[in-house]
Structure formats: structure tokens, C-alpha cells
Amino acid sequence: xxEMRRFGVKVSVIEPGYFNTMIANTENMEKNLFSIxxxxxEEIKASYGQNYLKEFLVTLRKRLRxxxxxxxxxxxxxxxxxxxRFPRIRYSAGWDAKLLFIPLSYLPSALTDLV
Numbered sequence: 001x002x003e004m005r006r007f008g009v010k011v012s013v014i015e016p017g018y019f020n021t022m023i024a025n026t027e028n029m030e031k032n033l034f035s036i037x038x039x040x041x042e043e044i045k046a047s048y049g050q051n052y053l054k055e056f057l058v059t060l061r062k063r064l065r066x067x068x069x070x071x072x073x074x075x076x077x078x079x080x081x082x083x084x085r086f087p088r089i090r091y092s093a094g095w096d097a098k099l100l101f102i103p104l105s106y107l108p109s110a111l112t113d114l115v
Contacts, residue, residue, distance in 0.1 A: 001089070005090030012081040015101045016074045029064070030057060032074040068094050 001011040077091035104112045
């Protein structure tokens with residue numbers, strides 16, 4: 001965003017939370033994870049442990065169940081950014097984005113890395 005400013009280009013950052021899209025499709029994600037896991041060398045699998053993939057999938061499924069299906073929250077932000085005379089610098093779509101991404105954006109990078 002800052003790099004484009006010197007060329008007179010204004011950039012708005014849209015930070016959506018978790019939304020129910022094909023990117024967040026449980027079946028696709030699991031299939032991709034299993035495909036990647038099969039290609040990982042045995043020594044690396046051993047260092048992660050026997051139950052790593054199972055535990056990761058359980059956590060992933062829980063998060064994906066909480067995905068918002070109302071995509072108009074995101075498209076409304078896009079529309080405002082494109083049509084507003086004075087667009088905002090940042091847009092956060094979804095309750096999770098507002099509770100997580102906005103506070104994180106104010107913290108130093110070292111702290112956000114810990115979170």
C-alpha cells in the first residue's frame with residue numbers, strides 16, 4: 001500500500017474473516033492435506049508425531065464449521081472501497097476479523113507473530 005502511494009495509487013486493504021467459500025471447503029482441504037502428507041519424508045512425519053495430522057484435521061474442521069456464509073459482508077467492503085470518494089485504508093469483514101485482525105493490526109509484528 002505504501003509502495004504504491006508514490007505513484008498516486010490509493011490502496012485499501014480488505015481483511016475478511018473466515019467465510020464459507022471453495023477455499024474453505026472441508027473436503028478439498030482434507031484431500032490436499034492428505035496429498036501433501038503422503039509426500040512428506042518419513043523422518044519429518046516422525047518428528048511431528050503419529051497424531052499430528054489427526055489432531056490438525058480435528059482443529060481444522062472445528063474452525064471451518066464457524067465460517068460465515070454471508071459473503072455480502074466482504075462484497076460490501078469491496079463496493080465501498082471502489083465507489084467511495086474517501087475509501088478507508090482497512091476494511092474488516094466478519095465478526096472474527098473485527099475481533100482478531102483489527103486489534104492485531106495495531107500491535108508490533110513481534111507480538112502478532114506470537115499470537
